Amino acid sequence: MDFENAYKKYKDGVATEEETAFVEQELEKARKMTEIIDAYESKKAISDDCDEDKIRRAQKKYAKKNTLKILLISVAVLFASAAIILSAVFGTAFGAANKNRNYSQTQAEQIALDYVAREYGGSTKLAVEESEKSIEYSSDLRHSVYVYEVKVRIGFLTEVEITINAKTGEVVKVEID
Incomplete structure (x- = not known):
């Protein structure tokens, strides 16, 4: 026809x-x-109201997912950057402190016992109660050193806390409790 x-x-x-x-x-x-x-x-999609609601919900869901992904990636990058920077900074300090350590922990304990015996009299019984190693940072991280904090008990009542430089073996600080 x-x-x-x-x-x-x-x-x-x-x-x-x-x-x-x-x-x-x-x-x-x-x-x-x-x-x-x-x-x-007019670049307008042909759709009814129901389709437009579905499209809006899908766009919101996608936007939330995308925002969450971006946020998680940003946080991961920040943590990775911080880890790299901190390891570079403190790695230098720890490496220098290890290189500058000339006295061991047992030698530091003996230095502390000798110091207490010499300064406070050797007639009483002396005992190392606790000793720990920590790092002392300097402004130039290459000059960082370890220090040993040794607690020596004199008799039953007195406790002396002595800080010893691991590089020089010198007594740096003395506190009496």
Whole structure:
């Protein structure tokens, strides 16, 4: 069937039922095509309200996921950067302190016992109660040294805390409790 002839008959009102149905069907197709073309030209998607809600929810969900990913990656990068910087800084200090350590912990304990015996009298019983090693940082990290903090008990009542430089073996600080 030819659309132009059927349309003329439809317009004039002399078309048969079959021609009328054909023309109305073709006109409906043309309307739909016009909507599609108009929507494409205005860059607007053809959708109903339900689809728009679904699209908004999907966009929110994707935005939250994307934001969370970005946040986690940023935090991981910050932690990695901090770890690298801290290991570089404190690695230098620990390396220098290890290189500058000339006295062991047992030697430091003996130095502390000798110091207490010499300064506070050797007639009473002396005992090392506790000793621990810690690092003493300097402004130039290459000059950092370990120090030993040794607690020596004199008798039952007096406790002397002595700090000894691991590089020189000198008594740096004395505290009496």
